[in-house]
Every structure is written in structure tokens, then in C-alpha cells.
Amino acid sequence: MQRLQAFKYEVMPTGEQQRNMRRFAGSCRFVYNKALALHKERHERGEKKLGYAGLCRLLTEWRNCAGTPWLRDAPTHPLQQSLKDLERAYTNFFARRTDFPRFKKKGQGNSFRYPDPKQVKLDQDNSRIFLPKLGWLRYRNSREVLGAVKQVTVSASGGKWYVSIQTERDVDQPFP
Template sequence: MIKSIKIRLLPAKEQELLMYKSCGVARFAYNWALAKWEEQYKQGLKPSKYSLKKEFNNTIKKNPNYSWLYEVSGQITVQAFEDLNTAYTNFFKGLSKYPRFKTKKSSRKSFYVRYDAVKFKDGKVNIEKVGKVKYKTNYDIPNLDKCHNPRCSFDGKYWYLTFGYEESKNQAELNKDLSIGIDLGVKDLAAVSYMDKPIKNINKSKKVRKLKKKLKGLQRKLSRKYEANKQGNKFVKTNNIIKLEKTIKLIHRKLANIRNNHIHQATANIVKLKPYRVVMEDLNVSGMMKNKHLAEKIAEQKFYEFIRQMKYKCEFNNIEFIQVDRFYPSSKLCSCCGEKKESLKLKDRIFTCESCGLTIDRDKNASLNLGKYKSA
């Protein structure tokens, strides 16, 4: 199994400048390839990454006006064409939306690192063209025969190097009598059949609420500054506006890190119970997001990320992971007698069985039903 490691880089000023240039080159090559792909497609041609790569090398790289492309690793532009090809493949398979152009303002700053040049020695990692960069991590770097898809990225505050490596699956002894059902929700992050208390919603914590309140105030302040500096139909971006935008971006970063950390801890605690299987519902998250009253709450809960982490952690520990059909009535079935309650509505948070008289929290009842689920 391929596991990933993320380490923080501590580049010097000259190295950081090269990293910024690398991000720019990766974005330029991707946008150029996307424009050419669309152009050839409209002409009735069949574009491919090979033809675009050849045209890029013959027309752009040989042009003296683009000599700055040689300041960074050549593998960055090569990988940009691979990334675009993957984006189109996922689009045609229905796994993602149509590829879009990357803007300097909103796109993620990242670039591909040549895998065979990545070497760790004396607290430094070698990155092609950038040089030996200091790094900081709590992980023990394994002896790497090969790095899988190494990427260098910037999150608005720090630089990181992310890469994958081969690791054998965890052969821990599992509890063959323990089947865990997980029901995701908005009030609490998840109700787990084997746990007495649900996994709390981190967005209701004092720290997150304080950050969101601060963010709201800064966004209003930024909006007023934009209106005050409006000239005709254009907005003039002053130094104060730039500072405010940077502060807002860092708060978004902090909120994202808090939520991701909470999900990692929750999924790790479930896996530590060593069940032989984990059962969850196949949620239609994109459909749920269309509800304007719940869209923000659902987005903050990060259901997709929770499911993704459960999948790979179960796979690594040889735990069977099952996603039942999204139309399976886990909330309407009585976890005691199995009677189905057709009249149950979304606003009913307590499940009361008319047959056996069971009274239980709706989400807890659903998690117990999922834990008992019998696959066909």
C-alpha cells in the first residue's frame, strides 16, 4: 500500500524564490496545454498529451522570450501535461468537473518534484534545481527506494513536501465479533454504534466559533475597503487590502487544519477499536449541498474527507469497509425489533418504535442498524 508523508520545509530566501518560480511555471504550462487542447478539439482534432508536449518543446521552450522556463526543473512542465491528461480522463469518467484554468490568485501553489532526485541527508532534502532544503517533521523518514508523486506546495504560510512510499499492510489481530456502524450527521460529526457518546462537531467548539466570528468581521472590513477604493467600474487594491486578504487567508488555513486534525483523530480512534468491518452509508454529498439551509454546515463537516480517511485506514489495517446503498433505511428501522417506521421525518431527532417501545436517538439508532447490516 502507498502511504503518504507530509514534511515542512525551511527554505532559504533564494530557494523560496525558486519555489515560487516553479509554481508559476507549473501553472503556465498547465494553462497553455489546456488552451491548446480546447483549440484542437474545436478544430475537430484529437489532442493528446504527447502532441501538446512536442509542440510546447518546439515552439515555447526554444523561444528566447521564454528562457525563464530553464531556471526550474524540466520535469515540472512534463508533469503539467500529465496532470491535464488525468483531469480530462477523470472528467470523461464522470469523476470530476471539466478542467479549468489556474489563476495566480486562487489556484493552489504547488509543483512536481523529480522523484529520483529526492534524497534525505543530515536534516536536509535535495530538490532538483532548488538545492538542499532544511526540513522539519515528527515522522521517521523511511528508507526510500522510490518516492511516489512528490509535490512541493505552499499553503499561504509554510512550504511542504508531500510524497508517497510503499508500506506493507498492518497485520494487527482484529476483533471478529465487532462490526461498527457509522452514521454521519450535522448536529454531531458521527454516531458510532460501539461508542456511548457521538463524535462531537468541532465547528461548535469555542475556538472555531471565535475564529469564524473574527473571519466574518474581517471580511466585512475588506468589503468596505474595496467599496471605498472603487474607481468607476474598477477596484483599486491598496496595501491595506492586500494585508487584510493575507490575514483572512491564514484564518481559512487555520480552520481547515483544525477540521482535518479532528477528522484524523476521530477516524484513528475508530480504527484502534480493531473491528473486523466498518459500515457506512454512501452519502450523496453533492445533492445534500443543494439544500441552501444546510449547505454551509455540511461543507464544514467535510463528510467526503471523513469517508476517504476511513477507507484508506481500513484498507491499511485489513478491515472490511462497506458502503451501503444510499436508499437503505437505516434511520427508519428499529435497531431492536427491525420494524420499519415509515412516518419518520427529518425533524424527528428521537426514534420511538411503535412495536417494541424503544426510544433512542435517531442517529444512534441508524449507526446500530448499519453495524448489523448484512451484505447480499
Template sequence: MQRLQAFKYELMPNGEQQRNMRRFAGACRFVFNKALALQKDRQAQGEKKLSYAAICKALVEWKQQAQTLWLNETPSQALQQSLKDLDRAYSNFFAKRAAFPRFKKKGQRNSFRYPQGCKIDQANSRLFLPKLGWLRYRNSREVLGEIKQITVSHHAGKWFVSIQTEREVAQPVPQGGIVGIDMGIARFATLSDGSFIAPANSFKRHQAGLRKAQQALSRKTKFSNNWKKAKARVQRLHARISNVRKDFLHQATTAISQNHAIVCIEDLKVRNMSKSAAGSAEQPGRNVRAKAGLNKAILDQSWFEFRRQLSYKLAWQGGHLIAVPPRNTSRTCPCCDHVSADNRRTQARFECVACGLDENADVVGAINVLRAGHARLACEVNAEVMASAAGTHRGDLAA
């Protein structure tokens, strides 16, 4: 089977290479914004959207104009990839998968991409990028497979390279059985076998330091040297919070995917669960402060990223992820199937009012998720059997 995988490393460029990378990222941002403005102008005039090929022709004209001759200093492939990103953003918008494309802002998500023309020398921990030359990188692990594209990005004062590869791997055999997982805040993930994973609470642990850094930033004169230093400190803290959370999620999802063949989780709508309760001036919300604290705790757990990583890692291991509706998973007794809000009078304990079952509420939720996953798996198996039988029956009739 084919496996697409990305390997990310920190770059160690010299001063000239850093300046060139900033210029390349700025040129890609300029081309993206200029193309988006052109598309919006055509839309305002009632004309059709330009295709990717037509926009590329416009790019050739921009590179020949006197005021934008500096675009020729940037690799043409990187500029074309920026236009391809815009075309994909429009496709996602029309397919209702994303919002309408927005203009890119300087200093946010600076990056550019090479689809080809790159070389890597892993023995000497260096790679070659067009118009940048050889760059050293922190070689933490081996790059496996054929290189498909390379993305260079800037984050919190550092430059990183992401190498996407493709390789052929043997069909994996899943290890372990089936398990249900209940997501929470006090316990990040509770498994149906009774074990649980404690939360990392990355933002909560760094909240005090981040607040002080943001207060210091607010007291500086904007765009002064001291303001830039204070801003860099805030960015480093945000990067640390993000890195701690990502490392925690990768360790948790790797352990679960390697030890279980089928994982059942709740199909949580995190965006809806973390909506603000402030309301409006005409209809103000209730318990706004408490809901804001709950939203912060929910987003700090990063449940959606946990599910995304679990999905592709299980696929790599030959496993399967089943998402079940979360309705009443914490109110249903797994022994007598009695459903009542009184079964869970506290956040931590589950006490069935019908049969008297006394258990941890998160464990009960994980067991109910597992039961729902079993039911869905049985339905899928029955559907496959019926489809196979129908196909066999049609074949007999044709014979």
C-alpha cells in the same frame, strides 16, 4: 501487502529557494494553462485532443521559443508532471468523475511535483530537490518506505513537502468487533455501543475572528501593502480552521479503526444535503436562512473526509468499511421495527409510538446502521459461498 503513504512536513527554505519555488510553481501553472488553451482551440476547430506525448513535444518547442526561454530554468520533470495532471483531468472529465478542466489562477494551490531525482537525509532533517539544492524541513516523524514522488506546495504563506512512499508491510489482523456509526451535528459521531464523539466545530469557533479579519480586508485598498497583510491574516485563519478540523478527524478515525474490525456508516450524499435553498427569482425558496445555517454546520463537520480517512485506515488495519443506505435509520424502532416519522418528534429523543422505546435518537440511528450493516455483510457472505459452490460444481462436471 503494499502500502502507499504520504508524509507531509513544513519546509524551511532560505530567500533564494523561496523565490525559485515561486518561479517553479508559476512555470507549472503557465504550462498547464497554455496546454489547456491549446486543447480548447483544437476542440473548437473540431480536431482531436492531443495525447500526453504530443503535448510533451509541444513543451519542447515552447522551451525553444524566445518569449518562453525562461521555462528552461524550471525542472523539466515538474513541467511534465503538470501536463500529466491536465491529461488526468481530461480523463476524469470523460469518465464523468469531474468537471471540465479549468485554468489555474495565480496564488491558488501553487505546487509542483518531482517524480524522481530527490534525496532525503533524515538524520540531518534535510532533503535534496533538483535545481533547489538541499532544504531543511521540520522533521516530526520518520519517513518509511521507498520514495515514489515528492510534491512541494504553498499554503497560507508557508511551503510544505509531501513525500509519497511505498513499502511492504505484513498482512494486518483486525482488532475489535463490528460497530455502527450515526453522523450528526450536535454529536459528530454516535457509536452503536452508546458512546459518542463531540464535534470540533472548527469554523464555528473561529467565525467571529474570521469575520473581523475579512471586514478589515474589505476596507483596504486592493493590492496595497496593507491589503496584502490583511489578506495574509485571513489566509492564516482559514489555515488554522482547516488544520484543527484535520487533526480532529485524524484522531477520531485512528481511534475507531484501531478498535473495530468492521465499521458500518451511512452512505450520506453530503453535496445534496448541503445544497442551497435559495431557489430562483421565479420560485424563491423557503427557510433560506435556516437552511444556510444548517449547510454551514454540515460542511463544518466534514463527513466525507471522515469517511475517506476511515476507509483507508481500516484497510491498513485489516478492517472493512460498510456503507448502508440512510433511509429511515432515524425513524425505525430497533425493537419492533415500526417505521414512522412520529417516532422522532424531537431532534434528540426517539420515542416509538408502537412499543414505547425511549432512547437517544442518535444511538437509535447508530443501532439501525449496525443492523443494516449486519444484513449487508450476511448477503456478501452468502454470495461468496454461492459463488464458491458454483465454481466447485463446475469443476466436478469438468472432471
């Protein structure tokens, strides 16, 4: 039986890494809000909703635009993941499972996710993890990570930064 499990640790970033994490979270929030505003504009004009692929093409334009050169500094996968999150929010809204997607506010729920496990390197012996464009981050290793890494989420809460490592592993079927 496959088991998904997440392990959350406090990260001890350097000053430069902390600034980059704030910037990356802000970039993901900007992309999410810009795509949501675009959806609202298109809806008011009576146009069809853009899908995820269309938004990814626009993301490339936004990254190459002279007005937003700082988007190039952020890793691409977390930006694309924020567009997937918006797509999922729209799907849930139209399935009547939740309210209409809202704009994200600065300082609330600052996070970004690396969905590709090939980009992440975990060194448990030295209590550090490698994330693209951040480098090696030290974390407080309180327990062993079990299984293969599936995705990594970096989030801020209460002035501290955390890393959540989602893993997948085989376990025996529990007996009733």
C-alpha cells in the same frame, strides 16, 4: 502488502530557494494553462485532442521559444507532470467523474511534483532533502519517513512552503 503513505513537513527555504519555488510553481501553472487553452482551441476548430506525447513535444518547443526563456530554468519533470495532470483531468471529465478542467489561478494551490525518486535525496539525520534545481532544503523533521521514496510534492499554503514525501513499503497483512 504494499502500503503507500505520505509524510508532510514544513520547509525552511532560503530566500533564493523560496523565489525559485514560486517560479517553478508558476511555470507549472503556465504550462498547464497553455496546454488547456490549446486543447480548447483545437476542439473549437474540430481537430483531434493532442495526447500527452504531443504535448511533451510542444513543451520542448515552449522551453526553447524566445518568448518563454524562463521555462528553461524550471526542472523538466515537474512541467511534464503538470501535463500528465491535465491528461488525467481530461480522462476524468470524459468518464463523467468530474467537471471540465479549469484554468489554474495564481496563488491558489501553488505546487509542483517531482515524480522521479532517483532525482531526490533524503537526509533524515540532518533534516534536509535534495531537489533538482533547488538544492538542499531544510525541513521540520517531526517524524521518521518510512519506506522508499516514490515522489515528492512541494506546495504552498498560508504563506508557508511544505514538502510531501510519498513512500512505499511492505507491511504485514492486518488481522480482522
